[in-house]
Amino acid sequence: MGSIIAIANQKGGVGKTTTAVNLSAALAAADCRVLIVDCDPQANASSGLGFQQTESEPFTLYEVLIEGLPYDTAKRETQIEQLDLLPSSRNLAGANLELVDLSDRELILWSRLADALAAYDFIFLDCPPALDLLTLNALVAADSVLIPIQCEYFALEGISALLDTIDRVREFWNPDLMIEGVLLTMFDERTTLARQVASDLQEFFEGQVFDTVIPRNVRLAEAPSHGRSIIQYDLRSRGAESYLGLAREFLFRRGQH
Amino acid sequence: MGSIIAIANQKGGVGKTTTAVNLSAALAAADCRVLIVDCDPQANASSGLGFQQTESEPFTLYEVLIEGLPYDTAKRETQIEQLDLLPSSRNLAGANLELVDLSDRELILWSRLADALAAYDFIFLDCPPALDLLTLNALVAADSVLIPIQCEYFALEGISALLDTIDRVREFWNPDLMIEGVLLTMFDERTTLARQVASDLQEFFEGQVFDTVIPRNVRLAEAPSHGRSIIQYDLRSRGAESYLGLAREFLFRRGQH
Numbered sequence: 001m002g003s004i005i006a007i008a009n010q011k012g013g014v015g016k017t018t019t020a021v022n023l024s025a026a027l028a029a030a031d032c033r034v035l036i037v038d039c040d041p042q043a044n045a046s047s048g049l050g051f052q053q054t055e056s057e058p059f060t061l062y063e064v065l066i067e068g069l070p071y072d073t074a075k076r077e078t079q080i081e082q083l084d085l086l087p088s089s090r091n092l093a094g095a096n097l098e099l100v101d102l103s104d105r106e107l108i109l110w111s112r113l114a115d116a117l118a119a120y121d122f123i124f125l126d127c128p129p130a131l132d133l134l135t136l137n138a139l140v141a142a143d144s145v146l147i148p149i150q151c152e153y154f155a156l157e158g159i160s161a162l163l164d165t166i167d168r169v170r171e172f173w174n175p176d177l178m179i180e181g182v183l184l185t186m187f188d189e190r191t192t193l194a195r196q197v198a199s200d201l202q203e204f205f206e207g208q209v210f211d212t213v214i215p216r217n218v219r220l221a222e223a224p225s226h227g228r229s230i231i232q233y234d235l236r237s238r239g240a241e242s243y244l245g246l247a248r249e250f251l252f253r254r255g256q257h
Numbered sequence: 258m259g260s261i262i263a264i265a266n267q268k269g270g271v272g273k274t275t276t277a278v279n280l281s282a283a284l285a286a287a288d289c290r291v292l293i294v295d296c297d298p299q300a301n302a303s304s305g306l307g308f309q310q311t312e313s314e315p316f317t318l319y320e321v322l323i324e325g326l327p328y329d330t331a332k333r334e335t336q337i338e339q340l341d342l343l344p345s346s347r348n349l350a351g352a353n354l355e356l357v358d359l360s361d362r363e364l365i366l367w368s369r370l371a372d373a374l375a376a377y378d379f380i381f382l383d384c385p386p387a388l389d390l391l392t393l394n395a396l397v398a399a400d401s402v403l404i405p406i407q408c409e410y411f412a413l414e415g416i417s418a419l420l421d422t423i424d425r426v427r428e429f430w431n432p433d434l435m436i437e438g439v440l441l442t443m444f445d446e447r448t449t450l451a452r453q454v455a456s457d458l459q460e461f462f463e464g465q466v467f468d469t470v471i472p473r474n475v476r477l478a479e480a481p482s483h484g485r486s487i488i489q490y491d492l493r494s495r496g497a498e499s500y501l502g503l504a505r506e507f508l509f510r511r512g513q514h
């Protein structure tokens with residue numbers, strides 16, 4: 001049975017989508033069957049994998065959540081073997097309000113993904129930069145949560161709000177929710193700020209921080225404009241190396257669970 | 258009478274808060290009377306100006322919006338002469354749901370800030386990374402909107418959704434809402450990506466892009482951990498230079514309006 005991993009942090013621009021796309025692509029290259037669910041109305045994971053929002057776009061996560069469309073009617077194959085996508089679109093922004101009136105509104109995504117568990121080894125949920133009903137749905141559906149963190153001051157600030165939300169999710173809906181790990185992203189080893197924040201985080205999260213650190217690497221920011229993951233775009237880049245290393249560490253850590 | 262300027266872009270991590278704090282501080286240094294309203298539950302503008310969320314924190318924007326507390330009871334003086342802050346806190350995250358049931362829910366912030374117009378030259382609204390009811394309230398209350406944009410691919414993607422929202426706000430609530438300008442942030446002139454995206458933006462927004470470009474400069478990321486603006490933290494940095502330049506250009510462009 002597959003595992004569901006939410007990639008969440010309400011702080012904006014910390015590398016959630018970049019991690020969802022590139023960790024998934026690296027795991028697919030290692031022969032895992034992977035599904036990315038784009039839970040963000042910005043639909044960056046969808047466009048990062050080459051899916052542009054067009055009027056003729058048949059189905060997205062919105063129809064799955066709100067209209068009960070089966071997930072595999074909306075899912076798409078990507079250019080990467082073994083990696084599928086459940087795309088998002090702008091109308092998902094309406095879901096935050098439309099979900100409010102449904103009964104068991106926090107459990108909707110969990111129930112919609114039940115059939116996907118048999119078809120995939122890993123299902124990654126790319127969350128929007130907010131602790132809203134979409135992110136809540138993702139945390140309730142997930143077995144674990146991977147937390148990307150930029151090594152900067154504002155990133156530290158938001159951690160306790162996220163951990164409180166995780167505690168609340170455990171208390172009311174998902175008692176077994178674990179922390180998959182904390183991933184340091186856009187790390188620039190030349191700045192004292194980054195080193196300082198990194199050591200604060202390692203102390204605060206003792207043992208839950210991935211050894212793999214993702215460096216700031218412009219190739220990672222270029223790849224999505226070509227609709228490709230970093231593995232396809234520039235395999236020799238430090239960005240590709242770091243996400244392949246993360247995939248190895250991710251599998252290794254799971255092998256011990 | 259003062260002007261209200263929303264700083265908005267639903268893409269996360271593009272420099273909204275950094276611009277709100279440092280443009281305000283530069284204008285205050287130029288003898289303008291400025292108020293920052295922190296409309297983000299992450300409360301980064303509040304902590305960036307040295308206000309930590311504590312249990313004993315008397316009042317924030319939440320009480321002003323939801324309980325009708327007068328704005329000047331919640332406002333605080335900062336360490337910067339002529340710059341005040343209406344702080345945020347975590348419980349503002351609840352406002353998105355609580356505002357839904359109020360009549361004229363889009364006009365609440367606008368009505369709460371009416372008294373502030375006589376007391377300030379400029380009121381900056383730091384928005385969260387979402388096109389939610391808080392951002393909608395900010396766009397309805399504002400005379401103009403300043404759009405910070407990182408020169409990266411995903412940042413381009415979200416522009417049309419933001420412009421559509423601005424059009425909707427003009428149609429239903431605020432016909433005179435203008436674009437104050439588009440600000441290129443975290444610009445790294447060494448990368449082709451940044452130069453490419455910058456020229457795309459200049460073509461798309463003809464004439465609305467500020468000449469001042471904010472470079473990537475680690476001092477800007479360090480300043481908030483000391484609770485200071487870049488002007489106080491490191492006046493000689495490229496970060497301080499660029500925000501002082503932006504303040505000059507901002508005033509110059511307004512002098513022509």
Ligand SMILES: Nc1ncnc2c1ncn2[C@@H]1O[C@H](COP(=O)(O)OP(=O)(O)OP(=O)(O)O)[C@@H](O)[C@H]1O
Nearest residue numbers: 012013014015016017018129215216217221269409
């Ligand atoms: N390690 C990296 N090096 C350089 N650029 C990066 C790196 N990781 C991400 N980026 C770029 O930084 C920007 C923010 O990253 P991304 O969009 O993945 O963050 P996010 O947390 O998903 O943002 P949001 O909060 O808006 O969903 C993007 O333009 C992305 O291409």
Ligand SMILES: Nc1ncnc2c1ncn2[C@@H]1O[C@H](COP(=O)(O)OP(=O)(O)OP(=O)(O)O)[C@@H](O)[C@H]1O
Nearest residue numbers: 012152269270271272273274275386472473474478
């Ligand atoms: N020009 C710059 N150079 C270097 N770092 C910067 C610059 N501008 C902002 N930063 C840093 O980048 C991060 C993102 O900036 P900031 O928090 O201001 O963006 P935001 O758009 O307000 O984010 P959010 O969407 O979460 O509200 C912060 O850690 C900030 O300190």
Ligand SMILES: [Mg+2]
Nearest residue numbers: 016017040044
């Ligand atoms: Mg994202």
Ligand SMILES: [Mg+2]
Nearest residue numbers: 273274297301
């Ligand atoms: Mg901000």
